[in-house]
Amino acid sequence: MTTPAPYRVVTRTVEAPDVATLVLEPAGDPLPPFSPGQFAMLYAFGVGDIPVSVCAVDGHRLTHTIRAVGAVSSALHGSRTGGTVGVRGPFGTGWGLDHAAGRDLLVIAGGIGLAPLRPVVLAALAAPERHGRLNVLVGARVPGDLLYASETDAWRERGARVLVTVDRPDARWNGDVGVVTTLLGRAAFTPSDTTAFVCGPEVMIRATARDLVDRGLDADRVRVSLERTMHCGVGHCGHCQLGPLLLCRDGPVVTWAEARSLLRVREL
Amino acid sequence: MSDGFLGAFSDAHRERLLSFARTVSFPAGTRVFDEDDPAQRFWVLRHGHVDLDCHDPARGALVVETLGEGELLGWSWLFEPYRWHLGATAQDAVTAYEFDADPVRAAIEQDARFGLALTRSVASVAIGRRLRACRIRLLDLYRPTDTGRASAGGEPR
Incomplete structure (x- = not known):
């Protein structure tokens, strides 16, 4: 190291x-x-x-x-x-925004999973001519947990479709209530010409990725950020092994086509 | 919008269903229906949002889910005893297709293929998706925990 x-x-x-x-x-x-x-x-x-x-x-x-x-x-x-x-x-691997050139973008974050996705949003906003419609779907537990609240209005003003939902509203919340996957029906994208970037708890990732594939996205176009214990960062220690992958080196970002079968094995 | 409740139908069945529809608008704050009232109509939202709620005497109307463009508002009209399980309020200005339940139920009885298509759509697009979403929320996935996403700013497991 x-x-x-x-x-x-x-x-x-x-x-x-x-x-x-x-x-x-x-x-x-x-x-x-x-x-x-x-x-x-x-x-x-x-x-x-x-x-x-x-x-x-x-x-x-x-x-x-x-x-x-x-x-x-x-x-x-x-x-x-x-x-x-x-x-x-x-x-580790990056989100690979370059591979999404010309396509609609779906950025889907649960909880603190918005943090790793923020640079995707910023890069897409900085070069809107390089892709299609930008959708940012955010789910949080409570309104107070929403990250970058001061930025999301600016993202909207710059052309992103930003949809936010919370699991548990408080008395002041007048936005959406529900899990983040319920926002997919309101996003603006053509499934056959879209790349999705998903980050959050693994259960949320699995549910979201399955929903995206059901809606017509190719599993190769669904990029997810996975998580195991990262330690050395260079693929030596093996703590972050997920089947054939060492996520610190081969991940954390992989395609759903790679991840789907691995995440079905409980022991991995 | 990529899809929605109507997107689950064949062209013919969508046309058949829409033959029962009229376009309505609700200003923000409109109470669309109340819990336990007879479910005599249903809606497919075209614009705007509707909050589904449950009344608690101590806390008032507790919003449990928000529905948006393309989504079906109300499925209690399809199953006995035809009464709403929740209340609904327009969160903002809403435009929707509105359907009277009686003629649609009659069409379901008269045309088994149409009835099956409609029942399947309600079950899979509305009830199924919402049930899956509800189950995920029950897990409270975003709660603070020492097994959160480490690479996203949490802590290693």
Whole structure:
């Protein structure tokens, strides 16, 4: 494994009570450029490291959204502006937006799964001439968990069809209620000419991918981001094995055509 | 819109069903039907959204699901005792095809192929999809947990 490179926390934005977005810039030599969908191993020095996907890439700056759920993520989530974290990467496969050129795009996110998909949205908005209609479908548990709430209106203004739903509305919520797959019927896409990008809990991914195929998308055109325990990031340790795949190297983004049969095996 | 309730029909059966339809509009906030009222009509939404709710004395109308363009509003008209299980309110301005249940039920009895097509569509497109979605919501997949998506900012399993 390579030595983690020191990166300085430039900004920290609170997205939700337990979620923060960190913008990092290299304190020394920058790492090679990341592609959307790839992940880094982020180190909270003295605590440990976890894999975190990039949610924006701006030159040498990296942006990561982190939910505090354990010791390492809590330490990273609590990083202060000016503090230092360690970064290894880039690791894994990207979303492959280039392969979707000319097609309608479906970006489908559940919960914090919107974070790895955000760079797909930003790239598509930056070059609208390269693809067809852009749909962003977002599901969250409660309104307060919705990520990038300040950005989604801007995405709409720039031409994206953004549909948002929550499982549990509060008294102030006047939007949609239901699971994210229920939004598919309202998205604007031609199934035979669409590429879908899906990220979220694995049950949500399976349900969404099956629904997409039922609606006429080719399984090769449904790209999903999978998850197993990432550790080394370079396919050596085997912790992230899913059948023939080592997801840190062969994933996390794979096609539903590759993933479908693997996810039917409970022991994998 | 990529598909919807009407997309599940053959051209002939869709035309037959639409022969019973009239176009209606509801302003935002319109109460379309109440729980336990007789289910004498149904709708296919063309524009806008409708919230389905269940009334709780302490908390008022609790929205359980939102329906949008292309979706079927109401299936209790098809099955006895023909009463609504939930209430419905227009979330915003709604335009819909509205159907009276009696003539459609009569057509189902008279034309078995049409009846089968309509029943299948209601079962698969409306009830089936909503049941699957409801089951997924029951899992509360997005709850904070230490087995969340690590690469999306969670923690390794």
